[in-house]
Amino acid sequence: MRALDGVSLEVARGETLGLIGPNGAGKTTLLTCLLGFLQPDQGSITVGGLAPDDLAIRSRTGYLPERLGFDRELPGRAFLAHHWRLAGGDPRRASAEVEAAAERVGLEREALKRRLRSYSRGMLQRIGLAQALLRDPDLLFLDEPASGTDPRGVALVRERILEAKRRGATIVLNSHQLPEVEKVCDRIVFLSEGRLTKTESLRGETASRRRGLVRVPPSHLVEAAALLSSEAFATDAKPDGTLRFAVASDEEMARAVRALALAGIPVYEAKASAELEELFAEKRDE
Amino acid sequence: MIRRFVRQKFGSAGLVVALAVLGFVQLLGLAARGAAAGFSVANWAILVIAAGSVSRDVSSGALQMILSRPIRRTHYLFGRYLGILLSYGLFLLATSVLAFLFVHLIVLRTAHGAAADYSTAALAVGAGQAFLSGALQAAILLLFSTFLPGIADLLGLLLVYLVLNLPQFSQVPWLRTAGQRAGENMLPPVEWAGVLRGHGVLGAATGRWVFALTVYLALAAIVFSRRELPYGQD
Numbered sequence: 001m002r003a004l005d006g007v008s009l010e011v012a013r014g015e016t017l018g019l020i021g022p023n024g025a026g027k028t029t030l031l032t033c034l035l036g037f038l039q040p041d042q043g044s045i046t047v048g049g050l051a052p053d054d055l056a057i058r059s060r061t062g063y064l065p066e067r068l069g070f071d072r073e074l075p076g077r078a079f080l081a082h083h084w085r086l087a088g089g090d091p092r093r094a095s096a097e098v099e100a101a102a103e104r105v106g107l108e109r110e111a112l113k114r115r116l117r118s119y120s121r122g123m124l125q126r127i128g129l130a131q132a133l134l135r136d137p138d139l140l141f142l143d144e145p146a147s148g149t150d151p152r153g154v155a156l157v158r159e160r161i162l163e164a165k166r167r168g169a170t171i172v173l174n175s176h177q178l179p180e181v182e183k184v185c186d187r188i189v190f191l192s193e194g195r196l197t198k199t200e201s202l203r204g205e206t207a208s209r210r211r212g213l214v215r216v217p218p219s220h221l222v223e224a225a226a227l228l229s230s231e232a233f234a235t236d237a238k239p240d241g242t243l244r245f246a247v248a249s250d251e252e253m254a255r256a257v258r259a260l261a262l263a264g265i266p267v268y269e270a271k272a273s274a275e276l277e278e279l280f281a282e283k284r285d286e
Numbered sequence: 287m288i289r290r291f292v293r294q295k296f297g298s299a300g301l302v303v304a305l306a307v308l309g310f311v312q313l314l315g316l317a318a319r320g321a322a323a324g325f326s327v328a329n330w331a332i333l334v335i336a337a338g339s340v341s342r343d344v345s346s347g348a349l350q351m352i353l354s355r356p357i358r359r360t361h362y363l364f365g366r367y368l369g370i371l372l373s374y375g376l377f378l379l380a381t382s383v384l385a386f387l388f389v390h391l392i393v394l395r396t397a398h399g400a401a402a403d404y405s406t407a408a409l410a411v412g413a414g415q416a417f418l419s420g421a422l423q424a425a426i427l428l429l430f431s432t433f434l435p436g437i438a439d440l441l442g443l444l445l446v447y448l449v450l451n452l453p454q455f456s457q458v459p460w461l462r463t464a465g466q467r468a469g470e471n472m473l474p475p476v477e478w479a480g481v482l483r484g485h486g487v488l489g490a491a492t493g494r495w496v497f498a499l500t501v502y503l504a505l506a507a508i509v510f511s512r513r514e515l516p517y518g519q520d
Contacts, residue, residue, distance in 0.1 A: 029516070037350055037515040055356040063354035069347025071290075073297035082290060086355035131351075141354075 003029040004040070005194045013048075016161070016171040018181040020276065021191035027174045028066065030191065031141055034172060035063060047139065059088055062137035066144040066174075068128040072117035076107065076127050079116060083131040101130040106156050121148030129160060140164055140171040146180060158183055178276040188276065212247040212256055215240075215269035224265050231259050247272050287357075287365020288372055295335060295373050304334050309381045316385040317392075321408035325416035331377050332420035333427070336370045337440050340431040340510065350515050359511050363428070367503065370424045371417075378413040385409060415478035422473070422495065425502035432510040446472065474498055 004026045011017045019027040032038045033045055036053030047057045070079055080098040085091055102112055105126040111119070119127065125148055132140060146157040154177065161184045164171060175181050181188060182202060190198040212233070216224045218241040225237045233245040233256055247253045253272040260267050295301055312327040340363065343349040352362060389404040426446060430439035450473060453465025469475075474494035481487055 032350075032516060035350070035354055037353070039514060053353075055358070058354065059356040061354055063351065065347050065350060067347055069343075069349075069351060071294050071297065071348065074293070078293075083351075083355070086352060086357055088356055 003194050004033065007191075007194075007196045008043075009189060009196060011170060011172060013170055014165075014168045015187060016165050016173065016185045018185035018188040019172065019174040019191060020178070020181065020188050024193075025191040026194040027191055028143055029194075031143055031172065031174055035061070035141055057139070060138040061141065062132035062134070062139065063141045064125075064128045064132040064143060064145050066147060068116075068124045070116060073115055075113055075115050076102070076119070077112040079127065080112070080131055080134070084134050087135045089135055097134065101134055102127070104133065104160065105130045106152070122150055122153050125149050126153060126156070129157060133160060133164065136164075136167065136169075138169055140169050140173075142171065143174045144176065145173070146175065146177055154180060182273055182276050210247050210249070210253075210272050212245050212253045212272045213242065213270070214257065214260065214267055215242050216260065216265050216267055217241055220265045223263070224260055227259055227263050227265070228256055231256060241268070287362055288369045291339070291366055291369025292373050292376075295369075301334060305331055305377055308334070309377065309384070312381050313385050313388055316381075316404075316409075316412075317389050320403045321385075321405070321412045325378065325381070325412050328378060328381055328413075328416050329419060329423075332370070332374050332423050333440060333443075335373045335377070336424045336427040336431075338431060338437040339366045339370060339428060339439075341435050341437070341439065344515060345435060353515070360507050363432070363507055363510050364503070367424065367428050367506075370428070371421060374420050374424070375417060378417055382409045382413045411479055411482045414482045418476070418478050418495075422499055422502070425499050425506070429502050429506040429509065432506050432513060470494065472498060 007026075007030060019030060021027050029038065033040060034047070034052060036045070036051060036057075045052055047054075050057050074082070077098055080101055081094045084094045084097055084101075089097060098112070099109065102109070107123065107126050107130065111123060116124065116127070125145065129142075129145055132142065132145075140161075142161070145161070146154045149157065158180055161171060161173070165184065171184075173181065173185060186201070186203045188200050188202060189196055190200075214224070218239060221237055221239070221241050221243070224243055225235050228235045228243060228245060233247070235243045235245045237243050245256070247256065250272055253270070257267055257270045308327055308331050312325060315327055316325075340349070343352070349362070353359065386404070386406065386409055423443065426443050427439045430442035434442055450465060450469040453461045453468075456462050456465070471494055474491055476491045476495045477486065481489075481492055486492065
């Protein structure tokens with residue numbers, strides 16, 4: 001079986017790349033290759049010009065697997081302290097760093113005393129994320145980081161990813177939570193049956209596809225659609241008052257909303273997004 | 287790595303119970319027959335301690351998390367090996383101390399067992415003998431554990447014993463000789479009691495044992511360094 005086939009990919013320093021694709025597409029396999037645990041039959045993988053399993057790279061890497069595999073008998077504190085030491089952290093600072101890391105992912109001190117086997121799925125994800133973020137790595141490989149977490153946990157994962165992004169970390173994220181991917185990623189790649197089928201930029205000048213959505217009262221739908229058409233937006237109107245249209249940038253989206261507001265049309269909802277779910281469905285159907 | 291192994295092993299209730307049972311049986315054996323009879327029951331403890339030492343970390347995904355850190359694979363592997371030896375050493379030490387106390391506080395106060403040797407030196411030699419024999423078995427288990435799943439390394443060790451011992455039941459002389467030679471080199475029998483008392487320390491048997499141990503550990507390092515570690519499924 002060929003898990004990955006002809007994948008060619010470059011991730012820029014400081015970029016956040018999302019891996020998207022159906023189950024069995026090869027996303028986790030690709031992450032495993034990027035981490036140097038699997039060797040490709042052909043071609044090569046380098047991270048900053050070095051082999052992915054080079055210790056210099058490892059010392060800058062944070063990794064959160066989809067399923068946290070560790071000694072379930074270990075208390076949370078010991079687990080994080082062990083990873084702090086493995087990551088090359090000063091053992092004397094382990095206690096303080098462990099507490100800080102736990103706090104960043106919303107784990108209480110009491111939870112750190114408990115054994116990992118007593119943790120819920122969401123708590124395991126949080127402590128897994130805490131270990132991945134120890135020592136502020138430059139390279140983050142996250143495999144379904146928000147899987148099994150509650151909405152607060154999802155938001156927290158997003159905040160931590162954005163925080164890492166702000167300090168310049170390069171992040172590769174595998175997630176099925178498309179709205180979250182859209183919020184944090186600069187670029188996404190679609191994988192299907194081991195092949196890289198599409199790349200989409202979500203940020204900046206090269207952003208390849210964005211859709212605007214506004215929701216107005218259904219009674220104003222025809223008027224709103226006509227107004228947006230006169231502003232050069234090709235709209236797709238739904239009877240519930242939803243209008244969708246292509247926008248090139250956030251500024252263009254603001255222009256559309258402003259036009260509606262100036263015409264006295266109430267706007268209940270307005271957002272611009274890459275609509276990954278739609279793209280995902282398209283790619284899946286192809 | 288060593289500390290993690292010890293913690294992992296002694297954190298498992300099932301394993302502690304198994305070791306406690308083995309230790310207790312050994313204690314009774316020592317009390318009945320004296321230290322010279324050796325730690326034959328305790329030898330089973332190395333199997334309990336060393337089984338699946340690497341493969342369990344592979345299947346749980348813990349290994350991938352550890353190796354995503356700046357840790358060399360050989361560092362991990364030899365850490366596991368030293369962890370096995372330390373755990374086994376602690377087990378033998380605990381068994382020896384308990385046997386010493388048991389024998390001197392209870393058995394020697396009765397008429398039974400007075401003829402047997404219960405001296406500290408005899409206990410130390412017996413424990414040392416068990417430790418050194420166990421070190422070689424642990425190295426073989428470690429090698430198998432680098433590529434076999436779960437506790438299939440125990441089956442691997444069993445297979446080695448079977449393959450090396452079956453030829454001696456053969457009627458074919460060359461096969462018996464080959465089996466004997468293979469056994470001498472792959473599982474070199476060493477008279478550890480004598481070696482530990484200073485006899486034949488640099489003898490051929492000891493040399494073969496050191497060579498075999500080195501080969502098993504080197505092979506384990508080579509296999510493990512080249513092993514691919516897939517993780518989960520998409």
